[in-house]
Amino acid sequence: MKIEENKSSLAKETKKILQKNKIHLNNNLGQNYLIDEFKRNQIISFANLKNDDNILEIGPGIGTLTIELAKKVNKVTAIEQDTNIFKILKKRLKNENINNVELINEDALKVKFPDFNKIVSNLPYQISSPITFKLLDYSFDLGILMYQKEFGERMVAKSGNRNYSRLSAMLYFKSLIEILDNVSPESFIPKPKVESVILKLTPKKNINSKISDEEFKNYEIVCKTLFQHKNKKCKNALIDSRQILGYKDKKLLKSKLNEIDVNELFLKRAVNMSPEEILLLSKKLETVIKK
Structure with missing residues (x-):
């Protein structure tokens, strides 16, 4: 009452x-x-x-x-x-x-x-x-x-x-x-x-930050790329949203991704990837992302 x-x-x-x-x-x-x-x-x-x-x-x-x-x-x-x-x-x-x-x-x-x-x-x-x-x-x-x-x-x-x-x-x-x-x-x-x-x-x-400001910028780009196609396998999601990474040429990005040793992550879907896994991927993609 x-x-x-x-x-x-x-x-x-x-x-x-x-x-x-x-x-x-x-x-x-x-x-x-x-x-x-x-x-x-x-x-x-x-x-x-x-x-x-x-x-x-x-x-x-x-x-x-x-x-x-x-x-x-x-x-x-x-x-x-x-x-x-x-x-x-x-x-x-x-x-x-x-x-x-x-x-x-x-x-x-x-x-x-x-x-x-x-x-x-x-x-x-x-x-x-x-x-x-x-x-x-x-x-x-x-x-x-x-x-x-x-x-x-x-x-x-x-x-x-x-x-x-x-x-x-x-x-x-x-x-x-x-x-x-x-x-x-x-x-x-x-x-x-x-x-x-x-x-x-x-x-x-x-409290305790696990990520620097520069790392977060790459992490943000990769998150945006992956979650546009969150139910697709990671590698396909990256390719399908390649414009966010700075690419027009699908084959060029695919060849660059093939050079990176993260096959286990590439097979996962964004919806099932932990933030730590996405951060690891973003670090691996540092040289691939066009800024």
Whole structure:
């Protein structure tokens, strides 16, 4: 009963703010606002906030997370692209007398992020992949992030799993990822058509990286090449996606691949190759890839 009351309370507050400002949320643009106070508190608890933390939030909306985060940390930097929503949040912060939030009215994919040590966000789902890889180019302690459930399951999938993909393989060397909890469509307005998950993301730069930046560039190229044809045998997948490797001539690439002693890997399919095996292959292909 308490959870339902909390959800109802936050829902009423959110609807009141939106109606007052004549804002109509667009489901197609990923404008789904959290109205479940229990889930909001859970997200904040997962972040293990300290009073000296500097938080980055992407897509803060009307401040459902922002205001509560600001009460517990040194600073919050919130990046909101929608100008109308940005103005509402700015006004709310002023009314709440909150002065440790820096608001940026920009596209998060285009703006340079300021210094932060944690990111806490209900991410716009349509930019999930590019914003995640952009984040991992920065140094920070951890992220507590909301994703579409299907996307989250692809992020953590292991080789051989039906959800294993280029995304899974790419993130393997970039971060530790843990699904912390599920979130139902009823926790948002408007209700999305999909379920969501809360993830904890810890950059591997802060732990133990098995791969250098230069090696990762080759690894990225090979992942892209293989997963375009993830159910084909590795060698055939490389040949069929040869343009990514810098080749037009099928016979030329085939002859170069024949010179490399990785026949065991060439017979495997990308969907069954572990990230370590793909990394080994990318190192063997270093002289073959045209940059």
